[in-house]
Amino acid sequence: MLASGAVTMTAAATTSSAERSKFVGIGLLVPVLAFFLVLNVIPTFWLIGLGFYKYTLGRGDPVFIGIDNFNAIINSPEMWGAFSRTIRYTVLVVGIEVALGVALGFLFWGSARMPGRRLALTLLFTPMVMAPVATGIFWKLIYEPTFGIINAVIVFFGGTKIDFLTNINTAFSAVVFVDVWMWTPFMIMMTLAALGSVPTAELEAAEVDRLSLWQRVRHVILPHAKFILMLGILLRTIDAFKTTDLVWTMTGGGPGNKTEFIGVALYRQAFNSLDLGGSSAVALVLLIVAIAFTSIYLYVLNWSKRR
Amino acid sequence: MAMATAQTGKGRSTIYYIVLWAVSLLFFLPVLWIAMTALKANTDILAVPPKIVFQPVLDHIKRVFDDPQTMPYFFNSVWLSIGSVIFAVGISFPAAYAFSRWKFPFTDFLMFLLLSTRMVPAAAAIIPVFQMFNAFGLRGRFGMFILYTSFSIPFSVWILKGFIDGVSERFDETAIVSGAGRMHVMFKVILPQVKPGVIAAFIFNLIFVWNEYIFNFVLGNAATQNIPFGLSVNLLDAGGNVDWGFVAAMSSMYVIVPMIVIFFFQKYLLVGMTFGTVRGDV
Numbered sequence: 389m390l391a392s393g394a395v396t397m398t399a400a401a402t403t404s405s406a407e408r409s410k411f412v413g414i415g416l417l418v419p420v421l422a423f424f425l426v427l428n429v430i431p432t433f434w435l436i437g438l439g440f441y442k443y444t445l446g447r448g449d450p451v452f453i454g455i456d457n458f459n460a461i462i463n464s465p466e467m468w469g470a471f472s473r474t475i476r477y478t479v480l481v482v483g484i485e486v487a488l489g490v491a492l493g494f495l496f497w498g499s500a501r502m503p504g505r506r507l508a509l510t511l512l513f514t515p516m517v518m519a520p521v522a523t524g525i526f527w528k529l530i531y532e533p534t535f536g537i538i539n540a541v542i543v544f545f546g547g548t549k550i551d552f553l554t555n556i557n558t559a560f561s562a563v564v565f566v567d568v569w570m571w572t573p574f575m576i577m578m579t580l581a582a583l584g585s586v587p588t589a590e591l592e593a594a595e596v597d598r599l600s601l602w603q604r605v606r607h608v609i610l611p612h613a614k615f616i617l618m619l620g621i622l623l624r625t626i627d628a629f630k631t632t633d634l635v636w637t638m639t640g641g642g643p644g645n646k647t648e649f650i651g652v653a654l655y656r657q658a659f660n661s662l663d664l665g666g667s668s669a670v671a672l673v674l675l676i677v678a679i680a681f682t683s684i685y686l687y688v689l690n691w692s693k694r695r
Numbered sequence: 696m697a698m699a700t701a702q703t704g705k706g707r708s709t710i711y712y713i714v715l716w717a718v719s720l721l722f723f724l725p726v727l728w729i730a731m732t733a734l735k736a737n738t739d740i741l742a743v744p745p746k747i748v749f750q751p752v753l754d755h756i757k758r759v760f761d762d763p764q765t766m767p768y769f770f771n772s773v774w775l776s777i778g779s780v781i782f783a784v785g786i787s788f789p790a791a792y793a794f795s796r797w798k799f800p801f802t803d804f805l806m807f808l809l810l811s812t813r814m815v816p817a818a819a820a821i822i823p824v825f826q827m828f829n830a831f832g833l834r835g836r837f838g839m840f841i842l843y844t845s846f847s848i849p850f851s852v853w854i855l856k857g858f859i860d861g862v863s864e865r866f867d868e869t870a871i872v873s874g875a876g877r878m879h880v881m882f883k884v885i886l887p888q889v890k891p892g893v894i895a896a897f898i899f900n901l902i903f904v905w906n907e908y909i910f911n912f913v914l915g916n917a918a919t920q921n922i923p924f925g926l927s928v929n930l931l932d933a934g935g936n937v938d939w940g941f942v943a944a945m946s947s948m949y950v951i952v953p954m955i956v957i958f959f960f961q962k963y964l965l966v967g968m969t970f971g972t973v974r975g976d977v
Binding site for chain 2 (some may be wrong): 409410412413414416417419420421423424426427428430431432434435438492495496498499501502503504506507508509510511512513514515516517518519520521522525526527528529530534535536537540543544569572573574577578580581584585616619620623626629630632633637650651652654655658659664667668670671672674675678679681682683685686689
């Protein structure tokens with residue numbers, strides 16, 4: 389549009405200057421496109437190719453086997469298990485984080501004049517800017533069976549000590565708890581942003597009309613706030629689906645396969661079993677899932693912008 | 696009602712603020728616990744029941760500084776994150792400007808592809824890169840630097856394009872009519888108006904690279920190993936007897952950096968955590 393705008397603007401401009409301007413534009417893109425080509429596009433094609441080969445690192449050259457790797461995924465109870473576990477985990481953590489985050493977001497709505505607000509929010513938001521590896525280590529210490537603080541509390545109230553991360557009954561919930569701790573602040577932040585997108589005039593009108601709380605939420609707040617909330621929920625869903633580092637440090641996927649999520653399973657297949665062909669096929673499936681998520685995200689984003 | 700008071704901005708009761716502070720502290724409690732552990736003597740760390748009140752010692756913090764293994768981790772974390780992010784933002788700004796002003800037919804599709812690279816699980820993205828790095832001998836400083844640059848590009852382009860889209864094209868047109876070149880327009884006219892976008896892109900890519908673990912663990916070597924790598928190795932090496940004091944000291948020192956950043960740049964947090972797609976006040 390600017391290329392054509394520039395033409396109409398300077399009446400004397402010729403097509404050739406518009407053409408030249410276009411080259412300038414493309415020239416500005418070159419460094420980014422070069423990076424994108426070398427570190428994203430080529431690896432993706434490499435991945436696609438590798439998905440059709442039998443190739444284990446250190447065991448000879450790749451052998452073309454067609455769609456066998458994909459058949460193996462479909463016929464693998466471990467992979468199905470990891471997928472369904474990941475979905476169960478994602479639904480659970482996102483559900484809890486949204487419920488808690490929205491509730492606390494409403495609570496924090498009106499904190500504009502809170503004394504020390506900046507410091508309080510820094511403390512509140514710290515969990516989400518921490519490295520998942522550091523988080524995993526922190527919580528290993530907190531869950532520690534002999535001198536960990538949580539077990540001390542349990543003993544104090546007359547319970548018996550639990551080794552949370554190696555007990556098959558508690559490991560999954562223990563990881564869910566850490567995820568909820570880490571990412572509920574994100575949903576609080578998104579809720580605050582969503583509430584901030586509601587025009588003040590409409591809230592005041594609702595006040596004058598003496599609408600009930602439910603009516604306000606339904607007719608005044610949600611029509612405006614729903615987009616940012618949906619974007620928040622989508623980002624959390626994408627991220628929870630990717631969970632790898634956190635679980636890898638805390639449980640390594642165990643005990644048994646209780647916390648073996650798809651990211652962890654893939655990592656193990658690629659770098660412990662060195663089965664690069666098979667793991668590439670799994671990675672391709674995840675790539676398609678990621679593209680689907682991105683499409684949904686952008687669809688919601690554009691929908692909110694069109695209004 | 697709560698929201699009415701919120702909007703009119705009248706002060707709220709003390710109890711309300713105490714509750715909010717309590718919620719914030721509750722979320723911070725695990726971090727505080729580790730910071731306390733870092734200041735405990737070994738016997739206090741292993742005490743049953745855990746000690747809330749203890750004689751603080753700086754032994755572990757000193758050990759982190761004295762350990763010849765650890766300082767390189769810090770050094771690598773710093774140069775890798777700052778260097779790659781400056782470079783990424785530097786090349787992303789012209790690209791974002793081009794995407795915003797020349798409405799190429801492929802813009803939407805490329806922006807979509809850029810964003811989707813950040814939605815792929817790291818374990819999936821790393822397999823072909825691992826192969827490529829091995830094939831071309833890229834494991835090392837240069838390889839990790841370009842890798843982290845490529846990580847930081849999608850987010851930078853997204854956030855900067857969003858900000859540049861918000862600056863009217865009339866600025867460009869006016870400047871060009873009065874004889875300015877494209878470079879002048881880009882750096883002297885547009886850049887000053889999108890400073891918040893540049894800061895947000897810088898800060899959040901910095902936090903991301905600062906926290907990155909898997910790629911560093913799989914693809915790095917001694918010249919690039921960062922603190923998350925150090926944390927994981929120090930934890931795993933010790934086997935049954937983890938050196939908790941050391942790990943706690945190292946991770947507390949490490950977490951302080953993102954904390955300071957979000958304290959001073961709090962208003963960029965929202966835009967930063969949403970790839971620049973959501974803007975507003977928190």
